Amino acid sequence: MKLFLKGERCFSPKCAIEKRNFPPGQHGKSRRPKIMGYGLQLREKQKAKRYYGLGETQFRNNFEKAVRLKGVTGERLLSMLERRLDNVIHRAGFGTSRSMARQIVRHGHIQVNGRKVDIPSYMVRPNDVIEIREKSRNHPGVLGSRDATAHMPSPNWLDVDRENLKVRILGEPKRDELVQIKLEEQLIVELYSK
Secondary structure, eight states: OOOOTTGGGGGSTTOHHHHOOSOSSTTTTSOOOOOOTHHHHHHHHHHHHHHHTOOHHHHHHHHHHHHHSSSOHHHHHHHHHHTBHHHHHHHHTSSSSHHHHHHHHHTTOEEETTEEOOOTTOBOOTTOEEEEOGGGTTOHHHHHHHHHTTTSOOOTTEEEETTTTEEEEOSOOOGGGSOSSOOOHHHHHHHHTO
8 A cells, every 4th residue: 555655756656555565575466364353453553653754662652642542543543643843744745655654853943832832743732833943944955845835735733834844733633634545544543552
């Protein structure tokens, strides 16, 4: 499945999934066994981890926080993953991929509510204002990403000002506007609940 991990490359003919949608090797095209039960749950968890660029420990910690919160656990988990600072930067269009957005955050180009933040896992809250720092407004990576993602719409829970390189969090993301790929969070909850 195409997870859009390579930014602009995923929209071009150079995308690996477009070139070859089967495993590499001599027996890659042969029939693969159907995945059932645990395999499906594991595949769904791995898909979510790679989509958001997290390791196992970080992902599990987010799941355990989501279990403690009120509401549907799967939706709370996706909401928490979506509200990470690196993901917000990507969804706002200041990074063409999540890994690029993560690098922009780690290099100190971002400030939240007027304070420099360089932690990609920082959890944004409603009414937070995220902007590119004054020193970094002419950064070629940020400006190039903004121009490359100009055609992409921003989610309803973000108010993006592309000219001033600012984002305002309007509220918590809803389930229908969370992820761009098909993800069944219930399978992840079932996997961790064993």
